[in-house]
Amino acid sequence: MSRKKNFFAGPSVLPMEVLQQLHEDLLDYKGSGLSMVEASHRGQPFEDMYHECLNLLRELMGIPENYDIFFLGGGATLQFSMIPMNFLRPGTVADYIKSGTWANKATSDAKKLGDVHLYYDGTENNFTSLPDPKSVKPSPNSSYLYLCSNETIGGIEWQDWPDVGDVPLIADMSSDLLSRAVPVEKFAMIYGGVQKNLGPAGATLVILRKDMLERQNKNLTAYLDYRLHAEGEGLYNTPPVFSIWAVKLVLEWIKKNGGAEGMAKRAQLKSSIIYDAIDSSDGYYRSPVDAAYRSKMNIVFRLGSDELEKKFLAETKAAGMLGLKGHRSVGGLRASIYNSLPVEDVQALADLMKEFQRVNG
Structure with missing residues (x-):
């Protein structure tokens, strides 16, 4: 087969050996007699594969033990709403760095749910630059500061990170997850759709510091409540099994390649x-x-x-x-x-x- 050279922004190219492994195991996963995409998410072989995937993420990203890791559906777009629903507390503001299309969409959704302060707005430079990370200081009454680490449409990427003290730092890393080492401990939450660097479309990775659950707003409906997902390791409802399986294989490829x-x-x-x-x-x-x-x-x-x-x-x-x-x-x-x-x-x-x-x- 003649493979095309795939420069799409997402869903994007996957390693050939991962595609081959998916092909080989699709009908009969490791001799289990059924496909992984048929396996119950409440038993083996899914549970073994799932925990291998979470352990690889913790290892490769250096995620400390005081962080929960799980996958959700809904893409990064659902997180634009879930984050302010859970963490933008009444009487406070959320600081947003408006750096391009995806940060702009997150800002727009947050404004419908609470008070948003634009720490930085790149409109004047047509979203071709970013603030100096050392200059970024959140509002005194900030619930969190939000940024998008890499804007796929505008082609700009944070090269270093703000130091925001005790204010939680939240980042959408959809398009540069595991493209470099990241000091996870600087962030209260990292999330991203996996369909750029980690796998096929369908799953959103969430890495959430456990103390953020103490800051949550109350009375959220079930699926929109991070606490429910954290307590169930992301298995409150049926997870995106195929995407997670492919992510696990991509993580193995990343580990093998340094x-x-x-x-x-x-x-x-x-x-x-x-x-x-x-x-x-x-x-x-x-x-x-x-x-x-x-x-x-x-x-x-x-x-x-x-x-x-x-x-x-x-x-x-x-x-x-x-x-x-x-x-x-x-x-x-x-x-x-x-x-x-x-x-x-x-x-x-x-x-x-x-x-x-x-x-x-």
């Missing part, structure tokens, strides 16, 4: 290949993002005209490269180069960029 540190080296190498092609083009390719906050996961760039961009996309498609069109809300071009994308595919894109400039420059 863990978070290995993924960070891959991300640095792959992103530098594309950014070097942009920066050495004498302005033929342009990245609108502040160089201090360039994403290593989602590289956005432009050509001199819409016509050139259409021609570029046609040539990449002919070369078996998919997903390079920028998000419909901003246009342009975007290369998403998540953990599982081979270095060779990234180099092929950079080579095509240079040849396209030579011919059309």
Whole structure:
């Protein structure tokens, strides 16, 4: 089979060996006589697989014991509401850093549920930069400070983290989970859809410091209550079994390839290949993002005209490269180069960029 080069922003590329393992075990999981996607979430073999997955996450991310780990449905979008429902207490504010499309959506939902203070609003710079982490200070009466670690559409990424003292720091890490080492202990909560770096669509990872459950608002309906999910290890209702199984296999692949540190080296190498092609083009390719906050996961760039961009996309498609069109809300071009994308595919894109400039420059 001829594999395409997958630059889609999500659902995104998975390691070939993970896909092969899913294929091999789909009908008969490890000789159990049934498929994992048929197995009850209240018994083996699911429970064994599930706890192996949670243990791998704790190991690879360095998650301390005072954090709960579980998976939910509803994508990151459900968390935009669940977070303020649970943690935005009456008489306080929630600080939000409005850094792009996904942080903006989270801010909009939170405003419907309580008082929101915009610590930072990137509207004026068209969401091409971020505040200096050292300058970030939450409000005196803040329930939490919220940020999105990597904006997939805008191509900006936090390179360091604010120190917010006793105020809980909450981060949406959907698009850069396990692409680098993260000091989990700095955060009260980390969450993210798994369909970028960790697996197929369908599951949302939640990493929640246990003391946050003492800060919860009361009288929440069952599924929207983090306490209920934490107490049941995410098994209050039927979990997204297939997605979790695939995540477990991807985590094994990450461990085999150097863990978070290995993924960070891959991300640095792959992103530098594309950014070097942009920066050495004498302005033929342009990245609108502040160089201090360039994403290593989602590289956005432009050509001199819409016509050139259409021609570029046609040539990449002919070369078996998919997903390079920028998000419909901003246009342009975007290369998403998540953990599982081979270095060779990234180099092929950079080579095509240079040849396209030579011919059309």
